Amino acid sequence: MTTPTIINRFKTGLWYENPGLVQLLGLCPLLAVTSTFNNGLGLGIATLAVLVLSNALVSATRRWISRDIRIPIYVLIIASLVTCTELVFKAWFPALDRSLGIFIPLIVTNCAIVARAEIFASRNPIGSSIVDGLVMGAGFALLLIAIGIFREVIAVGWLLAILPPGAFFSLALAIAAKNAIDNRRREARSSAIPRRSRHINR
Amino acid sequence: MADNFIMRSGLTLATIAAICTALVAFTYQLTDKRIAANEQVWLEQSLQPALSGLFFDSGVSESVVTIPAPHELPGTNDATIYRVYSGESPVAALFVVSARDGYAGAIKMLVGVDIGGQITGVHVLAHRETPGLGDRIESNKTDWVRQFDGRSLGDPVAGNWKIKRDGGEFDQLTGASVTPRAVVKAIRQTLEYFDANSAAIFAAAAQTEDEVIE
Numbered sequence: 001m002t003t004p005t006i007i008n009r010f011k012t013g014l015w016y017e018n019p020g021l022v023q024l025l026g027l028c029p030l031l032a033v034t035s036t037f038n039n040g041l042g043l044g045i046a047t048l049a050v051l052v053l054s055n056a057l058v059s060a061t062r063r064w065i066s067r068d069i070r071i072p073i074y075v076l077i078i079a080s081l082v083t084c085t086e087l088v089f090k091a092w093f094p095a096l097d098r099s100l101g102i103f104i105p106l107i108v109t110n111c112a113i114v115a116r117a118e119i120f121a122s123r124n125p126i127g128s129s130i131v132d133g134l135v136m137g138a139g140f141a142l143l144l145i146a147i148g149i150f151r152e153v154i155a156v157g158w159l160l161a162i163l164p165p166g167a168f169f170s171l172a173l174a175i176a177a178k179n180a181i182d183n184r185r186r187e188a189r190s191s192a193i194p195r196r197s198r199h200i201n202r
Numbered sequence: 203m204a205d206n207f208i209m210r211s212g213l214t215l216a217t218i219a220a221i222c223t224a225l226v227a228f229t230y231q232l233t234d235k236r237i238a239a240n241e242q243v244w245l246e247q248s249l250q251p252a253l254s255g256l257f258f259d260s261g262v263s264e265s266v267v268t269i270p271a272p273h274e275l276p277g278t279n280d281a282t283i284y285r286v287y288s289g290e291s292p293v294a295a296l297f298v299v300s301a302r303d304g305y306a307g308a309i310k311m312l313v314g315v316d317i318g319g320q321i322t323g324v325h326v327l328a329h330r331e332t333p334g335l336g337d338r339i340e341s342n343k344t345d346w347v348r349q350f351d352g353r354s355l356g357d358p359v360a361g362n363w364k365i366k367r368d369g370g371e372f373d374q375l376t377g378a379s380v381t382p383r384a385v386v387k388a389i390r391q392t393l394e395y396f397d398a399n400s401a402a403i404f405a406a407a408a409q410t411e412d413e414v415i416e
Contacts, residue, residue: 065218069211072215073215079222083229084225094243101330
């Protein structure tokens with residue numbers, strides 16, 4: 001496996017392996033708080049911060065931690081980071097904290113975070129893990145923001161968008177759009193390039 | 203051999219736990235003052251809903267008494283009462299109380315009671331009820347909490363200070379009855395406390411500013 005460039009890493013996080021669109025991780029906060037742009041942005045940034053820090057800590061401690069106790073250690077690390085994030089939000093963004101309410105502490109249950117710790121940070125050096133946290137966090141945050149904007153705009157004419165079912169519809173539309181784009185690209189590529197060298201998306 | 207492994211794992215866990223605890227403690231130290239200040243600002247703002255229609259000239263959060271736990275008010279922590287005056291005469295008392303029997307943790311709320319024992323307003327300050335169900339007790343989500351405005355211990359009579367499902371007079375929320383039940387009960391307890399202790403509440407010496415903010 002060659003070392004991917006930063007740009008490729010971003011493509012992976014934002015598109016090919018987007019935690020929300022492809023891996024379908026962290027759906028609970030995604031569906032619950034994306035009723036407005038502000039909420040999407042707030043939770044997106046909070047999740048991004050926790051993901052970067054947890055990847056960094058998990059990666060930094062990976063040599064001392066045997067496989068048998070890794071899960072409780074992830075839980076400890078993630079829970080403390082989320083608590084710190086909650087305190088920081090309460091201190092510096094009190095309005096956002098009130099509007100996101102329980103979903104900031106609930107970042108602790110976002111499986112995207114423990115998934116990145118297990119899949120990536122526990123096997124890779126710290127710098128690379130931080131990049132992974134950044135790209136995966138950015139992918140998740142941008143999806144939250146996009147759905148937040150979409151629902152807030154649509155809700156003007158279609159009230160359902162702001163209600164819980166609207167979250168499911170919006171996410172479904174986003175996933176469908178991504179798949180449609182991927183399919184179109186694949187077709188374009190397969191007709192232009194000889195079969196032998198066809199690229200396989202992971 | 204196995205013992206050795208368990209010892210080592212335990213030690214690693216303990217070390218990481220200590221580091222994590224230190225991290226949280228450090229962040230807490232860093233944010234503690236700001237959070238307290240933010241809550242004070244928020245409190246000043248959130249006292250407003252319980253003050254509509256009152257005539258007063260005192261600073262709202264100036265005259266505070268704290269009733270140390272245990273007390274007859276809802277909640278197991280110390281209860282805070284903000285007293286509102288017009289000149290020398292008491293106008294209302296605003297209670298910050300916690301309903302302990304909600305669906306998820308304490309429901310911290312503000313209950314304003316005027317000198318005649320009528321509710322001037324109820325406002326939920328903090329809670330962890332289910333989003334979409336119990337959280338409709340918030341005044342910016344629904345008007346549910348406004349049904350208590352102007353009510354008192356005799357209106358409705360004591361036996362009817364319940365939600366409709368329990369044979370009382372107050373609306374519940376569709377899909378959530380634990381939360382409204384807890385809120386109604388806490389309001390009733392607050393009114394009963396005011397009824398029994400109003401003279402003492404207004405007679406108590408006010409605290410100085412330092413004590414209020416801690």
